[in-house]
Amino acid sequence: MLGESVNGPTAGRWPVSAGLRSARTAQGWSQERLVREIEQYAKRHVTDVASTASLRVYVSEWENGKRTISDRYATVLRQLLGVTDAELRSGPPSIASPTADGYDDLLSRIDSAHSVGESMVKAFNDQTELLRTMDRQMGAAGLVDQMTGHLAALEDALNFAVLPSARRPVALALAGASTLAAWQAIDSGAIERAWKHYELAKRAAHDAAAPMYLAHAMGEQAYVLCEAGRPALGLELVRDAQHTLGQAGSARLRAWLYAAEAELCAHAGMPDDCRRALDAAMASIPPGAEDRDPDMASIFLNGGHLARWRGNVLGLLGDADAVSSLYGALEVVDPTFVRAQAGLHTDLAQxxxxxxxxxxxxxxLRKARLLASRTGSVRQRRRVDLLSERL
Structure with a gap:
């Protein structure tokens, strides 16, 4: 059996209290549910864990700071709860002692960054695309470790790239990856992490002189403000993103920003502005089934997707057309977009x-809850719970 360390801090570990408890409650799990999830994870991955009785003690003592979490259990918990190691543990990781002379290490890292060519940047972007595909099919909870490592590699490459010609392609890759990581964090209920990722994405977009990437990060960040209860401030940020994009950017991204504006207007109690923004979104979206632009791979939007979004916004306004718009979107939704399906069923319930x-x-709501459980979406499950209270 996979046991645990004795009480008290050990090398490379530190006590856990609020971190684990917050992550568990964000999933809506009791301590007993967490124990069952650990056991099911062990069966799926053919690994040993302690007995049920011991796990119950471990979970309680981990949360009360009476027992440290071993690295093996931390790996299991991160995958189950969709959190980073820093969020799981209540203390900071140990810091390596500085060397007497850091110039050799600095030059080595600069040389490594200088060697990042087109093929390496393509590898970075391919990794982002793989994580995006896995996210939309399985959810973000099990991808935290991979995304954290991916962003760290991109940041390292950018931090030590000296010349603009080397920095721009890496900064573009980092902007796209950080925006994806931020949306995954929102879905996992890790709001502070999401905000920091958006700030990183905006800095990278500034570094790359890429207004499309900057506008997209700003538009998504507005949702953090909206869900925090500040839709009017989020609306200002979306409109600033539209100004940042101007008329030279992608038509698909412009439609996305108009739709985001409409949704924020609905939350802010501005129905007339909301309808004008919806009309502008419908007028901007390119025709056809294609949902991605070569210059903006992080945007998935076509007429079908926009119909679902329109239905969601009309539902917020209490409009009678919402149901028909949403059922039309349900007929054409991509079956691999599991989280989008969960959102669509939630919108229909609303x-x-x-x-x-x-x-x-x-x-x-029953269908939405099942789909949200498949992806581990804290955000969608919260919406389902709030709507269920109205039944």
Whole structure:
């Protein structure tokens, strides 16, 4: 059996209290549920863990700071809870002692960054795309370690790239990866991590002189403000993002920003501005089924996606057209977009509740809850729970 360390700090470990407890409660799990999840993880990955009785003691003592978490258990918990090591543990990692003379190490890292060519940047972007695909199919919870390592490698390459010709392609790759990481953090309920990732994405976009990437990061960051209860401030940020993009950027990104503006207007209680922004989004979206631009790979948006978004926004306004828009989007949604399907069923439940159609709302809430559980989406599960209280 995989046991635990004795009480008290050990080398490379530190006590855990609020970090683990916060991550567990964000998932809506009891301590007993966490024990079961650890055991199921062990069965899936053919690894040993302690007995059920011992795990119950471990979880309690980890959260109360009476027992340290071994690296092997920390790996399991990170995958289950969708958190970073720093978020899981309550103390900072140990810091390596500085060397007497750091010039050799500095020059070595500069030389390594200088060697990052087109093939390496492509490898970075391919890794981001793989993480994006895994995220939309399986959710973000199990990708925290991979994304953390990916961002660290990109930051390291950028920090030690000296000349602009070397910095720009790496900065672009970092901007795209950081924006993805931020949205994954929102989905996992890690709001502070999301905000920091957006700030990193904006700095990288500035470094790359890439207004499209900057505008996209700003637009997504506005959702953090909205969900924190400041939709009017988020709306200002979205409109500033539109100004940043101007008229020279991608039409698909412009449509995305208009749709984001519409949603923020709905939350801010501005129905007329909301409808104008929706009309602008529909007028801007390029025709056809293609949902991505070669210059903006992080945007997935076509007429079908926008119809779902429009239905969501109309539902926020209590508009009677919301249900028909959302059912039209449900017919064409990509089946690999599991989190999007969860959001669509949640939107339909919300629209049916606005019409007092409680049986239909309950049907979609059940489907949304199942899909949100598959992806480990704290954000979608929170929406489902809030709507369920209205049944």
């Amino acid at each position: 629209a049916h509740l606005a019409r007092a159609e409680y049986d239909d709302a309950n049907t979609h």
